Amino acid sequence: MTRFDPSKIMSLNQLDQAEWDLLCDGCGICCLYKVMSPSGMKPRLTRVACRYLNLDTCTCEVYNQRHDRMPTCIELTVENIKQLTWLPETCAYRRIAEGKPLPWWHPLRSGKRDLVHQLGISVKGIAVNEKDIDLNDLQKYSLLPW
Numbered sequence: 001m002t003r004f005d006p007s008k009i010m011s012l013n014q015l016d017q018a019e020w021d022l023l024c025d026g027c028g029i030c031c032l033y034k035v036m037s038p039s040g041m042k043p044r045l046t047r048v049a050c051r052y053l054n055l056d057t058c059t060c061e062v063y064n065q066r067h068d069r070m071p072t073c074i075e076l077t078v079e080n081i082k083q084l085t086w087l088p089e090t091c092a093y094r095r096i097a098e099g100k101p102l103p104w105w106h107p108l109r110s111g112k113r114d115l116v117h118q119l120g121i122s123v124k125g126i127a128v129n130e131k132d133i134d135l136n137d138l139q140k141y142s143l144l145p146w
Contacts, residue, residue, distance in 0.1 A: 012078045012096055023092040025106050025116045028058030028123040030074065033130065034086060035138050043086050046141040049127040058122045090121055 009015070015023070031053040034043035049055060050070055052062045060066050066073045076084070081097040088094070092102055102108060105115040117124045128141070 009096055009102075012081065012093065022108060023096070025090070025092055025121075026058050026113060027088070027090070027116050027121055028053055028055075028127065029088055029091070030076065031058075031060065032123060032127065033135075033138055045086055046138050047123075047127050048130050048133055048135075048138060048141050049123060051130045053123075053127070053129070055124065055127055055129060058117065058124050088121075 012020070028049065029045065031050045032045045033048040033050075034045055036043055050060075050073065052060050052066065052070060054061050062069050067075060074080075074084070076093050078097075081087070081093050084094075090103055092106060092108075095102060104110065105112075105119055105121070107113045107115070116122045133141070
């Protein structure tokens with residue numbers, strides 16, 4: 001595992017792929033289905049998770065092949081982070097893009113991968129797998145406040 005000092009991250013551009021991947025706090029929020037708000041201005045999150053998201057660990061079961069297996073999977077990049085307005089304020093990628101530090105509970109600061117779940121910042125215990133619902137009825141699944 002690559003070790004680097006998260007307090008020294010000034011820009012997402014300076015990260016290699018291993019460091020980029022370490023920034024993920026494991027909340028699983030980016031793996032939720034989105035629907036357009038009634039105004040059509042901003043996508044809103046549902047409780048419905050991608051079929052490849054492990055709902056116990058909030059990790060992708062096919063991470064290295066995710067874009068091949070799920071063509072609609074959104075790849076977070078330096079170029080698109082600021083446009084993904086549905087990313088929560090706690091998201092490390094969003095925070096660094098906005099010039100903010102990582103939160104105290106982030107695994108790179110706390111050393112604890114499960115704090116995100118213990119603090120209720122993840123989709124653990126909230127999300128339902130897309131395989132278990134009718135995808136034509138996404139609107140009926142509670143929209144999350146993130």
